[in-house]
Amino acid sequence: MLDIQNCTITYQNGIPAVSDVSLSVSEGEIVSIVGESGSGKTTLIRAILGLLPPGGRIVSGQILFEGMDLTKVGEQQMQDIRGRRIAMIFQDVGAALDPIQRIRNQYRESIAVHEKLPQKEYAPRALDMLRRMHLTDSERVMDAYPFELSGGMKQRVGIAMGMIARPKLLLADEPTSALDVTIQAQVVHQMKKLRDEYGTAIILVTHNMGVASYLSNRIGVMRQSKMVEFGTRDQVIYHPREQYTKDLLGAVPKLGGKRFAES
């Protein structure tokens, strides 16, 4: 469905932040991109929707989405794709929500932008989505301002809002990094359900190997702007080829692992 071919992206200084990266996602598949900070994983998925920060430019390569090259489409057409066919959720959803609008209004806007629906169908649609996101007392959430919600709730409201137009592809940029472990588990559970129920394909950028391992069909490992390893989840987790992947896996603290404090 999405096919990134030999993509190179640079910022103002001319040094590539992403160099010669290829990646493909099929329908209903979850692909994770893992790597250290600064390895270019966020740059890569931002480029898909043309949301690179100022100065960022795709120098070469193609990003094909259902046969259309996203690096060549105009802004007008891109607007059409954003949200409706490819949605994105960010690490800090709190900053993405409007602080002076109730959640209800923000849903209204995001529905109105993407679809032609009679006004009175907005609220049921949003409520339905929130309920699917396992948000208890969704009525209260609808009438709340963002600051009244906790981090985990905001993240789930954000995912629900991203999913409102039933996009085929969801780009998730570190959606669980700022959350507590128990809330992280809820969000991870949610994403898995999205895929299972709607067949949404997800590209997940994360530095949490455990989450990537639990959710993904395929995993890509990025290091210093390059994709050093890309393969099925079992291949990358159990039989990594690259030394870097092995090191990365070895560095993750494990519950049953060795303890430093043992004396």
Add this chain to the structure above:
Amino acid sequence: MQNREILLEVSHVNKTFPVKKQKLHAVSDISFSLARGEILGIVGESGCGKSTLARMLVGSLTPSSGSIALGGVEYHLLKGKERRRFRRKMQMVFQDPLSSFSPRMKIGTYLAEPRRNYDRIPAKQAFKETEKLLEMVGLPGDFFARYPHELSGGQLQRVAIARALAIHPDFLVCDEATGALDVSIQNQIAQLLVKLIREQNIGCIFIGHDLALMRSVSDRIAVMYLGRIVELLDSEDLLEKCVHPYTQALLGAVFDVYCDQNEEIILLEGEPPSPLDVAEGCSFAARCSKCEEKCRRKLPVLTELEDGHLVACHLAAGGSAKSRPE
């Protein structure tokens, strides 16, 4: 562990903050002790009061009631010069290395400051010592001439540790000291901390939320929920012996790299209740899957289950909740 010298004694510490006309119970009735050379891990979700506790331990907040004694001295009662002199005995390492450094101060100046400030030694001598400090934390000695922005997050965290240990404190509080770092760096810093604490024989409180990391770093783990310690046990026994449903839920929420993808996640529904209106009974009752009638009525006290293993749960004490959900 029992024979070691007890360094820090915390007993029945409470901290409440006034919020409008209500009281916010940030920390309630916490007691524990810390020996020399021991690392105590404190885990809990955000808002459970672990940072408030940390700030009380280093003396920047005064407990509402209860006592904290270091080497037998209740330092919250000290005043003026005495208090200032006592402060050098506890040091802290913070979460975000870059924001805890002044961008205009060179690493050397930063490292020399505690010695100049507390020991009043001449600047020249203090600067000479910085090289040794840098080597202690595994950094090249010529780093003293650099500015913080020239260092990576992991290197900065090493410098922060060096500064904290420069004046030989009695104990160290690490508030999510590895939280902002990449996994590979995180491990190195954790290993360094353990090594230095053993070498210098000081006590350490290590605060975090990653149970897997905490288990590997600490000797004992205290699990906090809504201002209270709900379980305290040896890190080694964490997996096999933990009995509190909250500890088990936390363990269930850790994603192992080698997990089974088809395994259902044990979900803890909802969020921790607000510390403003703490209900009667067990604070975890609303989210607990095993909650019984008595849990809602009576607050469980932290009781010793077996040697060195304390738990605050009605069901655990009765033995009925002992089995771990698999």
